[in-house]
Amino acid sequence: MFENPFVKTLAVALLMGIFLVDMGLGLFDVFSSKSSPLPSAFVLMIFAVMFIGGMVFYEKQGLDTLSSVVAGAFAGIGLSFVFITLVGGVQFALGGGISALGWEQVISAVAACMIAGIIMIKVLSHKLENHSY
Template structure:
């Protein structure tokens, strides 16, 4: 039995914060903006130091795991063996690229690189990435609405 006024009581008319479309869109935009800027800083770090932020063995292990998972996923979706191999390889390459650039961005930020570039430029880049991510999300949702799967 629930007693009114206790922590466990819920108002059936109240809406969760994450059910609010504004909060959902804003949080996705902020996360995508930070994600994209971190990847950009990682690429900057990789090209300026001319070396990977991760050992080659770790990058190869990440590629192998995602390659196998992608291949199995595409086979279960009904693709033939060759197509699933290509799909798995593309997924492995893409995820490895994203992960390495993210780690490079974190290393760049922790190494004091953001203060070298300037906080104004980084915040402007996050804002521009947030706008671009919302435009892309809305375009994708509109495009996917017209296609029933």
Template sequence: MNRKNSNSQSVFENPFVKTLSVAVFMGIFLVDMGLGLFQIFSTKTSPLPSSLVLLIFAVTFIAGMVFYERNGLDTFSSLFGGALAGFGFSFVFVSLVGGVQFALGGGISALGWGQVISAVAGSMIVSIIMLKVLFYKLQNHFY
């Protein structure tokens, strides 16, 4: 790759673009999860078959257990960590699928685009604050 100006910065290396893209992604992600939970509680049904949710839990449970075991945790702690990872990932995945189904089924039009865009904007602000606080806390503990 030849560049005429080797000192120029790529768009994706710009800290503003990085932060903005992370904020937009996380905002949409959080709103989609919220819409999925709305869909699940309003219909009282899961957007995925129980067998698929159990399979997702099992795979994530095993991967989490092996990960924690390889990082030095004892057997009970790695089982607990794997179960927590499996439950968390299954919850996130099911709510994301529910949010996509809600959006494709015309649910966003029923709620109103103004409310959804406001929710994304609020989620963007909250997600960046959470990331900055988390980065600050981790920076003080890990050198």
């Protein structure tokens, strides 16, 4: 089924659209409630795991220690942010937030994010093909 390039691309686009809209809803939820959807201990644990993983990854890529610590911190912050917004989006949707916004707006947002996601993937893959390592 996923050997068909159309089905594969459509599946990736749909997942990216849902992912991006969920993050947007999570941002909306976090800013409207002015609180994190996760307890601080979980956020700190997510940051710690991502920080250590990012630091080790960048050290293996040849960065010096200070640069790998900074890159690991950015990876930890970024991935913690993504995880918090994803959880916030799910909580917002399960709490009836999609009905409050309206299904038409949410479906339109998913469609727009599908288009934007596929454009990002195609541009990145084109740039990576032309880049020599």
